[in-house]
């Protein structure tokens with residue numbers, strides 16, 4: 394089997410006055426993430442892991458942050474488009490694993506919902522997605538709650 398691994402990372406600054414969306418799930422908190430799209434850094438890291446595994450350029454190449462078409466776009470739409478791009482090139486997703494680094498909010502109670510939302514967009518079963526949350530233990534700007542970041546890896550096989 395021809396397997397290909399990819400890695401993705403994204404970070405977005407915390408700001409007031411925007412909704413917080415992570416893994417396609419909205420959190421009812423008084424802050425959100427800055428960005429051109431809905432700023433869902435978890436979904437962006439997953440998109441980059443998938444694109445990287447396929448040997449393709451990153452998310453900004455496909456969905457430029459200068460293009461008004463992507464203003465406030467739901468990142469689940471971007472993930473669905475990334476899935477289509479890699480399928481067109483003969484790849485199928487085997488699994489995805491990701492970690493969100495956030496001081497707040499507590500993500501653990503919503504991880505199942507996030508996995509299920511991401512799985513739908515990626516065309517996977519929920520147990521083909523791994524998802525964890527950790528704080529940055531108060532260290533640096535992530536630890537001071539100034540941003541939320543995510544790392545992801547993805548495995549593809551030739552279909």
Ligand SMILES: Nc1ccn([C@@H]2O[C@H](COP(=O)(O)O)[C@@H](O)[C@H]2O)c(=O)n1
Pocket residue numbers: 494495496497498499500501502526527528529530
């Ligand atoms: N935003 C977060 C961060 C962490 N968790 C959960 O808490 C556990 C302990 O976090 P540490 O940073 O001390 O490792 C972690 O394993 C997660 O289950 C969370 O839900 N949301």
Ligand SMILES: C[C@@]1(CO)OP(=O)(O)OP(=O)(O)OC[C@H]1O
Pocket residue numbers: 403427428429430431432433437452453454455456457458459460463
């Ligand atoms: C998602 C895109 C869409 O324009 O915009 P942002 O929300 O700014 O996200 P980022 O990860 O900084 O850049 C990637 C862009 O493709």
